[in-house]
Amino acid sequence: MKIALISQREYHLSGLENVTGLEYKYYSYFEKNGFVLIPIPNSLSMLDDILENVKFTHIILSGGNDIDSSTYLQESLYVQDSSIIRDKIELRLLEVATQNNIPVLGICRGMQFINVFFGGKLIQSLQNQMLNSSHGPNTTHKVLVSNPEITEFLDSEVFTTNSFHSQGVNPLVKAQELDIFAIHPETQIIEGLHHPSYPIAGVQWHPERTGGSAKLDRFIIKSFRDLRLFWKKTNKK
Numbered sequence: 001m002k003i004a005l006i007s008q009r010e011y012h013l014s015g016l017e018n019v020t021g022l023e024y025k026y027y028s029y030f031e032k033n034g035f036v037l038i039p040i041p042n043s044l045s046m047l048d049d050i051l052e053n054v055k056f057t058h059i060i061l062s063g064g065n066d067i068d069s070s071t072y073l074q075e076s077l078y079v080q081d082s083s084i085i086r087d088k089i090e091l092r093l094l095e096v097a098t099q100n101n102i103p104v105l106g107i108c109r110g111m112q113f114i115n116v117f118f119g120g121k122l123i124q125s126l127q128n129q130m131l132n133s134s135h136g137p138n139t140t141h142k143v144l145v146s147n148p149e150i151t152e153f154l155d156s157e158v159f160t161t162n163s164f165h166s167q168g169v170n171p172l173v174k175a176q177e178l179d180i181f182a183i184h185p186e187t188q189i190i191e192g193l194h195h196p197s198y199p200i201a202g203v204q205w206h207p208e209r210t211g212g213s214a215k216l217d218r219f220i221i222k223s224f225r226d227l228r229l230f231w232k233k234t235n236k237k
Contacts, residue, residue, distance in 0.1 A: 002225055003056045004030065006037045007090050007110070009064030010083035018042075018083075026062060029208035033221045040093070042085045047092060058103050058224065059093050061110025063206060066167060069124060072116045078125035091117065098198055103231040105224045106202025108165050111193055114202045118195065120175030123168045130187065139163045140211045143191040147181040149229055154215055161191060162211035165204060169193070181230075194230040201230035 006026065011019040020042045030037055038054060040047055068082035069075060071091075076082075090110075094117045097104045106114045112122055123129050143161050151157045169190045174180070182192030182203070194201035201224075207217035223229035 002035050002058055003054070004035050004037055004058040004060050005040055005050065005054070005056050005093065006060040007062050007086065007093065008039050008042065009062065010042050010086045012081070022062060023208075025208040026060075030060075030221070033218070034225050040089060042083065042089055044085075044088060044092065047089055051096060056102075058105070059097050061090050061093065061104065061106040061113055061202070063108030063110065063164065065109060066124075067109065067113055067116055067122060069122075072121045074121060074124070076124075078128055087113070094200070097200060101199060103199040103224060103227060104201070105221075105231075106193075106200075107208070108204060108206055109167075111202025111204050112165075112167060112169060114195075114200060115169045115173075115175050115178060115193060118175035118177045120169065120178070121173040123170060123173060123189075126166060126168050126187075126189070137164050137166050141184060143182045143205075144185045145182045145192070145216075147192075147229070150181070150216070150219060154219060159213040159216045160211075161203075161205035161213065161216075162209055163204070164206055164209070168204065199227065199231040 008020045008022045011021055013019055022039050027037055065086055066079045066082045068084050068087055069079050071087045090113050140160055140162050142158055145151055145157055145159060170188050178193045179196055180190050181194055183190055191204040205212055207221055224231050
């Protein structure tokens, strides 16, 4: 079994202090695929203790929460459910990953944060900032995959994925350092990004949820676990 640190959503509950949490589907899905997950509280001091004392092999940036626009130096136009402390937690996790060549998988918001970390920005609201808003949350749609390792192994270039995001990345706001491996062809919303040198990649959909291509998700998660595909250790700068 591989040991993965995983970031968590920050819930803003009326009348209560903020709550950190992770959907159970992450635990059950990744356990079936050979992982033990260690959730990271949204506390920098506790994160430092975990990084110092826990022997982990992988890092997962989970979904949930908008990324605060100040993190990528933009005015907040449509950001609604952001968490500055979560942004700081994931920033620290990616710093550790790049310094130590640790494999990282970003899921939904996690892919967006990888883009921001490497200098990209975000479309803050797909519905309000794009003419074609059919790429809405809680839907399924087709994605075009360009990576030959994936397409040759699965014998297809087009797959169905679920979609739960209201923000996104397109080629205009993509970090220059990152490469695209999956895209929604009708809107040019990027569905898969990876770094060509670091073992870091992300998908815009949720592999742990239903509605997408199980074979595509299984191939990606097993590649992440076994350090294949985008997570080959030989990618180190």
